Amino acid sequence: MINRRQLLLGSAAGLVSARLGSQSASAQASTSQATQAPAAAATNDLPYTPVVTPNGRTLPYRMRDGVKEFHLIAEEVDHEFAEGTRIKAWGYNGTTPGPTLEAVEGDRVRIYVTNRLQEPTTVHWHGLILPFGMDGVAGLTQRAIPPGESWVYEFTLNQHGTHMYHPHSDEMLQMAMGMMGMFIIHPRQQDSSHRIDRDFALLLHNWAIHPGTYRPDPSVMTDFDLWTINSKVFPAIAPLLAQTGERVRVRIGNLSMMNHPMHMHGVQFDVTGSDGGRWPQAQWRKEVTEIIGVGQTRDLEFTAIAGDWPLHCHMSHHTMNAMGHELPVTTGVNQGELERQIRQMIPGYMAMGEHGMSEHQAHIDAGHMRGPENTLPMMGGQGAFGPMEMGGMFTLIKVRDQLDGNNDPGWFEPPQGTQAYRVNSVPEDVPV
Numbered sequence: 001m002i003n004r005r006q007l008l009l010g011s012a013a014g015l016v017s018a019r020l021g022s023q024s025a026s027a028q029a030s031t032s033q034a035t036q037a038p039a040a041a042a043t044n045d046l047p048y049t050p051v052v053t054p055n056g057r058t059l060p061y062r063m064r065d066g067v068k069e070f071h072l073i074a075e076e077v078d079h080e081f082a083e084g085t086r087i088k089a090w091g092y093n094g095t096t097p098g099p100t101l102e103a104v105e106g107d108r109v110r111i112y113v114t115n116r117l118q119e120p121t122t123v124h125w126h127g128l129i130l131p132f133g134m135d136g137v138a139g140l141t142q143r144a145i146p147p148g149e150s151w152v153y154e155f156t157l158n159q160h161g162t163h164m165y166h167p168h169s170d171e172m173l174q175m176a177m178g179m180m181g182m183f184i185i186h187p188r189q190q191d192s193s194h195r196i197d198r199d200f201a202l203l204l205h206n207w208a209i210h211p212g213t214y215r216p217d218p219s220v221m222t223d224f225d226l227w228t229i230n231s232k233v234f235p236a237i238a239p240l241l242a243q244t245g246e247r248v249r250v251r252i253g254n255l256s257m258m259n260h261p262m263h264m265h266g267v268q269f270d271v272t273g274s275d276g277g278r279w280p281q282a283q284w285r286k287e288v289t290e291i292i293g294v295g296q297t298r299d300l301e302f303t304a305i306a307g308d309w310p311l312h313c314h315m316s317h318h319t320m321n322a323m324g325h326e327l328p329v330t331t332g333v334n335q336g337e338l339e340r341q342i343r344q345m346i347p348g349y350m351a352m353g354e355h356g357m358s359e360h361q362a363h364i365d366a367g368h369m370r371g372p373e374n375t376l377p378m379m380g381g382q383g384a385f386g387p388m389e390m391g392g393m394f395t396l397i398k399v400r401d402q403l404d405g406n407n408d409p410g411w412f413e414p415p416q417g418t419q420a421y422r423v424n425s426v427p428e429d430v431p432v
């Protein structure tokens with residue numbers, strides 16, 4: 001089997017080129033369509049602003065005798081990280097992550113769980129205060145749900161905040177396969193002084209999809225291939241849309257194997273809450289980067305400013321797609337003679353990385369280079385001014401004075417006089 005360590009995909013040492021003709025990696029070249037629910041608060045009479053789960057959805061419920069009834073189906077799902085990489089994952093109701101559950105503090109919920117996997121599972125309601133027997137830990141609080149059976153969890157929501165759900169049964173494998181989701185509980189008493197106009201739910205995860213394979217490898221502990229937001233990688237992660245001046249909350253949960261310092265451009269956000277609910281305002285703090293620890297959630301709030309602002313993990317390898325890690329450094333190395341010799345053995349071999357790594361995306365965009373089957377290029381995304389050279393846990397907060405519904409507004413045009421520009425020479429009296 002090809003191991004990412006042996007693979008030169010995206011490496012400084014280069015790739016054997018494949019002439020693809022017109023079949024370029026254009027799929028990586030554009031940002032995906034935004035998939036936003038309507039600016040909710042304005043269009044409904046709910047006592048809260050419903051959460052938008054980019055690339056996902058909120059699970060509908062029905063009321064029965066005063067209880068909100070939901071149905072989660074644990075099952076294998078066909079999943080696409082971005083055009084060009086499809087896998088067999090596990091999730092709920094046809095997707096990974098599963099649909100977002102959304103309710104209000106004080107609600108009684110009854111959650112049916114059907115197991116369509118070939119092995120037992122449970123659902124653990126991560127961070128919820130509930131009766132011991134509802135905690136969903138296989139062997140400890142219940143017998144695991146056998147394949148083919150449906151079980152019920154029922155409890156009252158005694159709290160509010162940003163929570164998650166995931167299996168607590170063959171947990172390492174089932175989570176590595178993608179089984180997880182968000183559970184948002186709105187406070188019964190809304191904070192009228194900080195009304196939220198847009199509320200987003202993002203769940204961070206990591207995947208070991210070795211190049212050329214179609215199943216996550218659950219044995220990997222640190223060296224993952226893909227870093228995802230709602231199980232998608234840039235540029236397939238739907239941008240977060242908002243209008244200038246709106247109060248935006250981004251709720252971020254982390255069920256991956258690493259902490260992620262999530263960084264936002266353009267604003268200083270307030271960290272206003274977590275699994276512990278909405279914090280008293282005296283505890284809020286201004287940040288531009290907030291570490292979302294494994295098993296934690298954080299709520300980040302800000303007032304939107306016009307632009308296309310990145311929101312991304314600041315571990316720079318987490319904003320890349322699959323790549324090799326154990327490779328010689330070739331930056332600054334003249335590989336001309338080496339390239340000539342290797343070409344005699346491998347026609348079309350291309351030495352790369354002599355001046356840096358950005359030439360990789362140029363070759364991929366031009367269709368000169370192709371990685372292994374079912375494997376995304378290390379970096380992608382085409383902006384208004386050229387390649388963005390990003391992947392993984394990277395998306396955009398697109399803010400406009402006026403949005404056209406939920407349509408992606410395209411690229412932000414900097415107003416005249418507010419963009420970096422080229423000069424012919426630098427004045428000599430500027431010290432260096």
Ligand SMILES: [Cu+2]
Nearest residue numbers: 260313315318
């Ligand atoms: Cu990260």
